[in-house]
Amino acid sequence: MPSTARFAGLGLGTVEEEIYLRLLGVPAADAEWLATRLHLRVVSVVAALTALSDQGLVEGSGDGNWAAVPPDVALEELLLRREVELRRARGRIGELMRTYRQGRPGTEAGELVEVISGRESIAELWRTLQLGARERLRILDRPPYVRRADPQTELSLLARGVSARVVYHSGVLRDPEQLAGIRTFTAAGEQARVHPELPLKLALLDDRYALLPVTAGTELQSVLLIRPSTLLDALAGLFELYWSHAMRLPAVPEETPEDRHRQLLTLLAAGLTDESIGRQLGVSTRTVQRLVRELMDRFGARTRFQAGIQAARADLL
Structure with missing residues (x-):
């Protein structure tokens, strides 16, 4: 059967x-x-x-x-x-957590921060947290990058209306494979920005959980699961700080001068060299330098920095 x-x-x-x-x-x-x-x-x-x-x-x-x-x-x-049963079960989470903590004596801090070890355990935890997300997902993502283990879970999260904001290290712009993957998620609704300096990897789910690696190794061997606390509030504030200073992820190159200049400004603000910008735009280094000169002439700027300030005022950034 x-x-x-x-x-x-x-x-x-x-x-x-x-x-x-x-x-x-x-x-x-x-x-x-x-x-x-x-x-x-x-x-x-x-x-x-x-x-x-x-x-x-x-x-x-x-x-x-x-x-x-x-x-x-x-x-x-x-x-x-079933919906009524699920709401009742959700309402008992607090009671179940109290029982869980009573069976594991420790300090108050130990109850708020839990260490999860092992790649399979971490992957399952991450999937469970995403499935339980109700309103928003916030991520700081820096090298070393790891392949998304279950991209469909993240796409489903976006499909059911959960807001996702991600700040990527600007180095991702040098990796065509990583950038192509990010484009898939932005097409599904993810809001993506880039920043040249990120202090750590971090994931925040609603205002209930934070997840970050214990060490900055090449593989995730252990992570910290942080529950509501002043530490969680501080990590949320850290994300918002970097989000506010990050630049929008450059769009796919367009043919209009306005769009090309906008993308060039974003790449410059992300800290990329002229050579890296040329690879990203599919042009030579000399062409990048010519485009930069056009921007400086457009805004009457003597330096790239001045051109960036004028572009921000003109809402090009």
Whole structure:
């Protein structure tokens, strides 16, 4: 019997799901008929029908037949019940955390900061935190860069309306593969900026959790999970400070002079050399220098710094 798992999120098992789907296609059927069609034991079918009846998905009659309740009614009611159960479970998180902490004696600081070790444990924690994010995700991302282990989770987060703001180290502009990956997320709604100096890697989820590496190694071997505290507030303030000073991620090069100048200014502000800017724009170093001169002439500036100030005033940055 194939496993469809279409309604796993509603708490239905594979047998229950198959029986409900089979009953949708017929006016009614008894347990023996269903057992024969699905290659199951009758006792298993009866148990599944009873469970489906308890959830309001099927109705039994006096002659031993069962009929599916229309899905627009049955599934809507089941969804509402599941939502109520989830809200109740969320409300018990505080109580469960108190029990968890009582079983692990330690200082108050130890309760607010937890060390998670092992790449698999860290990956699972990161995925769980993203799935639980409700409003916003904020990230400082600096080298060494690591490949996104589960990009679909981040894309799903954006798709359900969670705000994502990420400040990348400007070095990412020199890495075409990394930059292409970032473009995928900005196309899905991520707001991205670049900064030439970031002190650490940091992820903030809502105002509930912060995640940062224990050390700045090439691989994440251990991370700190920080819960609501003055430390979490300080890390949130650190992010906002760097976000306010970061430059917008340069757009894909355009042909208009205005767009080309805007991108050039962003790359200059990110601290890239003329050679690196040339690679990013797909032009020679001499062309970059010519574009810089055009900007300086446009704003009547003697230096690049003055041109940047005038561009900011003109809202080009």
